[in-house]
Amino acid sequence: MRWVRVVISCLAAGAAATAWASDAWFDRLEERLAVSAWDDAVRARLSGILSLEGYAISQPPPGLVFTRSNRLFNPRLALFLNGQAGPRLFGFVQARVDRGFDPATERLRLRLDEYAVTFVPRAGTALSVQVGQFASVIGNWMARHDSWENPFVTAPLPYEHQTSIYDSEAPLSLDDFVSFDPAEKYEYNPIIWGPSYATGAAVAGKLGRFELALEVKNGGPSSRPELWSIRDLGFDRPAFAARLGFRPDLRWKLGFSASDSAYLAPGAEHLPAGTSWRDFRQRLLGQEVSYAWRHLQVWAEVFQVWFEVPRVGTVRTVAGYIEAKYKFNPRIYGAVRWNRQGFSALSDGAGGRVRWGSSLWRVDVAAGYRFTARLVLKLQASGQREAGQHENLRMNYASQLNLRF
Amino acid sequence: MTPALRRAARKVAGGLLALLLPPCAAGAEIAGRVELPRQLNAPVKTQNYEPVASGGALAPVKPAAVVYLEGEFPPANPAPTVQLVQKGQAFIPALLPIQVGTKVEFPNYDDLYHNVFSFSPPKRFDLGRYRTEDRPVPSQVFDKLGLVTLRCEIHSHMRGQILVLGTPHFVTTDEHGNFRLTGLPAGRFVVKAWLDAATTHARPVELGPDTVLRVDFP
Numbered sequence: 001m002r003w004v005r006v007v008i009s010c011l012a013a014g015a016a017a018t019a020w021a022s023d024a025w026f027d028r029l030e031e032r033l034a035v036s037a038w039d040d041a042v043r044a045r046l047s048g049i050l051s052l053e054g055y056a057i058s059q060p061p062p063g064l065v066f067t068r069s070n071r072l073f074n075p076r077l078a079l080f081l082n083g084q085a086g087p088r089l090f091g092f093v094q095a096r097v098d099r100g101f102d103p104a105t106e107r108l109r110l111r112l113d114e115y116a117v118t119f120v121p122r123a124g125t126a127l128s129v130q131v132g133q134f135a136s137v138i139g140n141w142m143a144r145h146d147s148w149e150n151p152f153v154t155a156p157l158p159y160e161h162q163t164s165i166y167d168s169e170a171p172l173s174l175d176d177f178v179s180f181d182p183a184e185k186y187e188y189n190p191i192i193w194g195p196s197y198a199t200g201a202a203v204a205g206k207l208g209r210f211e212l213a214l215e216v217k218n219g220g221p222s223s224r225p226e227l228w229s230i231r232d233l234g235f236d237r238p239a240f241a242a243r244l245g246f247r248p249d250l251r252w253k254l255g256f257s258a259s260d261s262a263y264l265a266p267g268a269e270h271l272p273a274g275t276s277w278r279d280f281r282q283r284l285l286g287q288e289v290s291y292a293w294r295h296l297q298v299w300a301e302v303f304q305v306w307f308e309v310p311r312v313g314t315v316r317t318v319a320g321y322i323e324a325k326y327k328f329n330p331r332i333y334g335a336v337r338w339n340r341q342g343f344s345a346l347s348d349g350a351g352g353r354v355r356w357g358s359s360l361w362r363v364d365v366a367a368g369y370r371f372t373a374r375l376v377l378k379l380q381a382s383g384q385r386e387a388g389q390h391e392n393l394r395m396n397y398a399s400q401l402n403l404r405f
Numbered sequence: 406m407t408p409a410l411r412r413a414a415r416k417v418a419g420g421l422l423a424l425l426l427p428p429c430a431a432g433a434e435i436a437g438r439v440e441l442p443r444q445l446n447a448p449v450k451t452q453n454y455e456p457v458a459s460g461g462a463l464a465p466v467k468p469a470a471v472v473y474l475e476g477e478f479p480p481a482n483p484a485p486t487v488q489l490v491q492k493g494q495a496f497i498p499a500l501l502p503i504q505v506g507t508k509v510e511f512p513n514y515d516d517l518y519h520n521v522f523s524f525s526p527p528k529r530f531d532l533g534r535y536r537t538e539d540r541p542v543p544s545q546v547f548d549k550l551g552l553v554t555l556r557c558e559i560h561s562h563m564r565g566q567i568l569v570l571g572t573p574h575f576v577t578t579d580e581h582g583n584f585r586l587t588g589l590p591a592g593r594f595v596v597k598a599w600l601d602a603a604t605t606h607a608r609p610v611e612l613g614p615d616t617v618l619r620v621d622f623p
Contacts, residue, residue, distance in 0.1 A: 023524060024554075024602055027554070027564070031446070034445075034446040034447075034449070036446040036447045036465075040446075040447035043446065043447050043448070043449045043462075044449060045448070045449040045451070045562075047561070080453070082453070083449065084449045086462075087462045088460045090450065090452070090458065092451075092453050114453075118452075118458045120458060120459065120460035123460040123461065124460065124461075125459075125460070126457050128457060128458035128459070130458070135454055142454055143454040143455070204456060204457040204458065211456050211457050213456055213457065245456055249536070250516075250517070250518055251536070292518065293533070293534060293535070294533035294535060295531070295533040296533075327533065330522055330524065330531040331529075370524070372524055373523075373524040373554075373556055404561070
């Protein structure tokens with residue numbers, strides 16, 4: 001019944017917003033939020049997405065949601081400033097007002113999430129250099145991670161499921177490492193933390209049907225948002241990543257990603273004598289494929305990740321998902337995503353084997369209803385089953401009303 | 406039938422045909438100028454999450470108006486087919502007047518995907534993603550009067566407009582606002598200049614078979 005109330009509330013809010021402002025009104029606003037000067041040589045445009053997000057969840061909360069309550073309301077305003085000076089220099093800033101980078105029980109705050117300057121050395125060539133704080137080149141979800149592009153409310157499993165890896169200190173033993181404590185959920189890391197807006201530089205180019213992107217940043221894929229800003233960390237732990245893409249035609253995209261980085265935070269405690277936090281690496285290999293034609297879009301990714309854990313050794317996890325979205329008509333779409341993650345086993349020193357994480361699968365089902373060209377409501381239900389202590393199917397629900405301007 | 410009789414019959418038939426032909430065969434003409442709104446600010450090329458950024462600048466949309474003769478006219482038979490293309494991440498033409506019943510094809514001439522859709526009350530549709538070589542070219546028949554705003558799901562700066570009219574007598578102005586409507590029927594009409602959803606200028610006119618009028622808006 002609670003969920004029915006959430007749906008009714010979202011539909012009412014959508015209907016009210018539709019009545020309040022038409023597409024034509026927002027078209028005029030969009031025109032006023034754009035400027036150009038010097039014969040259009042310099043241009044800028046401010047745009048945004050207002051999201052009203054609600055979660056009805058079981059404890060411990062799923063993915064990168066941080067609350068002790070079974071319900072969470074998370075309003076978010078994302079503002080994008082895009083600029084261009086001539087045909088070869090571009091700039092981009094994203095600032096957000098919300099209750100934390102990941103949905104949490106915090107006060108609303110303004111935060112600068114991304115900024116980048118992109119330079120195209122030669123006009124007419126597909127070669128670019130980007131510097132700043134921006135989404136990683138890894139995988140294919142980054143290109144569609146914002147709330148308008150993502151058919152779901154939440155991210156795919158590899159981008160949000162927290163493993164037993166933690167970056168603030170070294171585990172004292174294997175038992176210490178494998179004992180995931182839900183009460184300290186924020187201390188743990190997923191293999192890729194959302195869009196991973198770390199700071200650094202990237203070079204990307206296209207040759208025929210191939211794309212190549214290389215980046216060096218101040219944090220690896222699993223690093224947490226607090227470590228992404230250059231102000232907080234500097235460049236004393238460079239992380240390297242690359243993505244090779246192949247596009248046989250417009251419908252298909254294939255990609256291979258790799259990264260190598262330190263995963264512990266600077267100053268991580270309890271390190272074995274004679275070691276540095278820089279010595280313990282996260283290595284990632286990813287494969288992706290996507291297909292789009294007419295009203296169908298399909299994405300799939302698989303990541304194989306190794307962590308060198310102090311006192312434990314190298315642990316491995318494989319995580320992936322396949323996701324499909326179909327637009328039934330201009331107003332309604334449906335989407336389904338199947339996610340899976342498994343963990344390697346370690347010797348417990350007594351002749352036995354112990355897995356360093358609970359293997360799990362999760363099914364996400366979502367439906368979207370578009371009130372207008374700029375207003376869409378998403379409803380999501382997720383069922384997750386983990387081996388071990390959470391063997392029962394856990395259901396979580398989310399809704400999101402997005403207004404783009 | 407003798408040749409003389411054949412000639413006489415041709416003359417009578419020609420005369421009858423002239424009487425039966427609609428007045429548009431008369432060929433009146435209206436020319437003039439519409440004061441256009443200022444050009445919108447040029448769009449910014451946004452490629453925030455593109456794997457590879459490319460250089461270049463998007464062309465600004467030039468302002469234009471549609472001038473048409475309002476009145477009671479039969480639908481075109483057969484219904485015409487016209488094209489509105491996607492090229493250079495823009496709809497070309499950005500403003501397309503058509504007579505009701507017209508079929509519009511939307512070929513994609515870019516080497517990237519677009520996704521044309523409309524939420525306008527006269528025509529709500531979503532064509533999805535398709536390539537240049539995909540056949541048949543996605544199309545829509547516009548069977549209700551009104552303004553249809555075209556958008557691209559992938560490139561939010563792309564905007565196009567189709568103005569569905571009840572008349573076959575329309576023309577789009579050039580970028581300076583100049584227009585010429587030719588082949589118009591004789592009679593009393595209202596000539597209108599459509600600038601945007603909120604602005605339409607109107608002027609009553611009386612046309613003879615060979616009238617040449619100059620009408621400026623506003």
